[in-house]
Amino acid sequence: MKNIVSISTFGLCAILFSGCASINDPSYGVQVTEMRADERGFVAGLGIESQDMVTIAEKMARGMLSEEAIANAEGKPNIVIEPIINETRFPIAKDIFLTRIRVALNSNAKGKMNFLARDRIDVLEKERNLKLSGQVTGGEKVQANEFKGADFILTGKFQGISGRGKAGASDYVLYTFQLLNPRTSDIVWEGFHEIKKQGRDDISYR
């Protein structure tokens, strides 16, 4: 019978001590790891992430450069990149997408394309006006209108279908890009990329 009492005492102690597990258990921490931007990390979610951006930018750049109108263009066509239209449920920093695409195009095009900083037109106009008014030097070099017109306009649109329920959440995002000829309104080139992701919150948050 002494055994029963001992077992009971042991059990009691075990229960009491089990509540003392440290919340700062290092096994739950992860060291900082440096990754490539196109790698999927352990904190990946259902949204638009860096690896998607890199994949899409590279794919669109390759697609565009293989297009006949660009590949066989005489001289360097002038391209304006329009802000992306985001119709998904994910807020995005549009500038970073445009920058990544421009960089991908520039590095792949090897000088075949010329990009116009239309998104900075306010700053450019201000500088030109300062020169023309003589407030700063260089006004004598400014011609009537030197800002270039676009030979092509690159537009992008992100659209999504999202679902959420007991079983988890899923997000499908369709990324489409079009290269437009502003003179004729022709769609010179069109490319797309689609990604579907699904996941489920930990049971504590469901």
Added chain:
Amino acid sequence: MNPARAICVLALTLAACQAPPIRRAPEYSSDLVVEGKRLIAQAPAKDKNLWRLRVALIALKEDRRKEARELLDQALPPAGTVLSGDATTKRARSLFSPEETKIFYGEPYERAMGWFYRGMIYWMDGEPDNARACFRTAQLFDTAPKSGHRGDWILMDYLDGLASAKLGSDGGAALERARTSAGDIKLADYDASANVLVFLQYGYGPLKKSGGDVGEGIVYAGGYSLTQSAVVRAAGRDMAAPALDDLTFQATTRGMRQMDWVLARKARVKKTADIIGEISLIPGIILTQPEGTRDVGLALVGAGLVAKAVGGSTQPRSDTRTWNNLPQYLAFASMRLPPGKQLVEVDFFDEHDNLISALSRKLTINVKPKGDTIVFVADK
């Protein structure tokens, strides 16, 4: 007495009379956001998001958009984040820790409200497409299992459609969904040229309380608003802003949480262990008295103690941490005003359409020459 000894005794006596160090009372400023940030810094990691949300709303009410934006961005995981388990969620599910051990992200209505305010700030920043993305994410959190209650925030759909209309696409489907959710409340057609958007909120939102036999459930109480509607007046025009979304309704129609099953299991363990402890402890003590039954009595006492310890250590308590400065109702009005300084008057009305004169406001707003001007008005 030896003089040296006397000096020693005197020195020791005086040393004992040293005044305690003066601890100055902490200095509090009247700046609620600064004080809120102090509370965020002091809060344990699991509660920081809760405080960030509370302080973000205070900052928003005080027109401190930058601070509100920063706090919301810290508190809300990026849209699409899958909330994964960690040490805190493991503990929250364990028998011997309460649910509130986990990091606070809020119940679906609280998460939706976080995204609603973030969307409003995006719109203030001149990014209606990102605002629309936030309203869509907010609506998606409403995953009530009961048909008819899923995705039924009126304003999220209405603003989704309005943003689309303003961006030159069709917001008709979203408006239709908003009207279905609104029922008898009349929602105005979109006016894409309206450049002043007034977001209103009324009353005090719901509070969470423990429910069930041993606190394993969540009960919502406290949601109340005297204001039921408002009239926004500017440039000789009146715009009605009836209460559209009811936060208590949204909180109470989400249905059973998955976590409720875990808490129900904890509650069963606690209740069973308590019963076993009670029925074995007293008979055990009695049986230890006679020599012949002492061993059996000791075994029963031992088992009773273990059961009592298990029952006492089991923590089935639900997480009742609440974003407690949310409103009871959300409302909205839009109008077209010329750029520059404009006077906007807001009158609030009770359920019998009586004016609540103490709440009336006169605001001078600066209407932007380009894009939308967002006005946020809270009656509390």
